[in-house]
Amino acid sequence: MNRISSQLASQLSLVSFDGARRPTPPAPGRPALVLVAHGSRDPRTLATVHALVDRVRELRPGLPVHLGHIELNEPLLPDTLAALGDQEAILVPLLLSRGYHVKQDIPQMAAASRVRARFATPLGPHSLLVDTLYERLVEAGWQTPSSEAERRSTGxxxxxxxxxxxDAAVDARRTAELLAERLGVPVVPAYASAAAPTVPQAVRAFAERGRHRVAVASYFTAPGRFATECADAAPWIAAGPLGAHPAMARLVLHRYDEAARVPAATTEPALASA
Incomplete structure (x- = not known):
């Protein structure tokens, strides 16, 4: 009963007399981590993001970890930042490459708040992503080709x-290169929208070169329509999305630590990609 009363008192302390939420008290000596997700209408995406946030908190007890969405899901990033008041925070995008959201949306939302924001680079490319991609492929049935003939038929x-x-295509190509080094077979990036080739086009290109044993690695943070459509195009096996894999939580904290080491006045969004 005492523990419940204490928790209730702590929660009530964050609400002012007029009902507005007060800024969350800062942790001494360290910026808050704000994980910035895109948002999705697919409920599986939100569940996956929450599971990843939980993993990050487990790995770094005492670090204030918050979640904000660019669109579609609550809490929206502006609301998360408003609750932080004028605290210092490092915004870590749950995005896999540079692009409009990283370069424009996130900085603009931060600029409209009172938060003293630093910006981490997107999650990819990075070897921890490759670790996750590899394990998801293994879960789907991937086996290293056992002969030269099998290797020549695999992609x-x-x-x-x-x-x-x-820049997004550059980052995806670099991840494909790293994954190819890990697997020992060709890996080509393909896209669900806005860029070429599409996944079916990439599969056909492999087939034209005699590679009919083709797997699809899901370079998506969570399940959703695009991930499902791409998986459906796989002629052999299709891996699941990256999800709340332990390596993803470590990568989030790695990006946070990178940004924390850079003086606040010099941080700019999306300048680095490795």
Whole structure:
């Protein structure tokens, strides 16, 4: 009963007499981590993001970790930032490459708040993403080709959301290169929208070169329409999305730590990609 009373008192202390939420008290000596998700109408996406947030909190007890969405889901990023008041925070995008959201949306939302914001780079490319992609492929049935003939007939399509920003394609290609080094077979990036090739086009291109044993690696943070459509195009196996894999939680904290080491006045969004 005492524990419940204490928790209730703590929650009530965040609400002012007029019903407005007060800024969350800062943790001494460290910026808050704000994980910025895109948002989705698919309820599986929100559940996955919450599971990832929980993993991050478990790995770094005492670090204030908050969630904000660019669109479609609550809490929206502006609301999360408003609750932080004028605290210092590091915004870590739950996005896999550079693009409009990283370069424009997130900085603009931060600029409209009172938060003293620093910006982490997007999650990809990075070896921890490759670890996750590999394990998701293994879960789906991936086995290293056992002969040269089998290797010559095997390929992997790295299925990503797609963007009109050329930097996003650069980042996806780098992840494909890293995954190819890990798997020992060709990996090509393909996209669900806004960029070429599409996943079916990439599968056909492999087939034209005699590679009919083609897997699809899901370069999506969570389940959703695009991830499902790309998986349906797989002629062999299709891996699940990255999800709340432990390596993803470590990567979020790695990006946070990178940004924390840079003086606040010099941080700019999306300048680095590795």
């Amino acid at each position: 992997v399509v790295l299925a990503a959301a797609g963007s009109r920003d050329p």
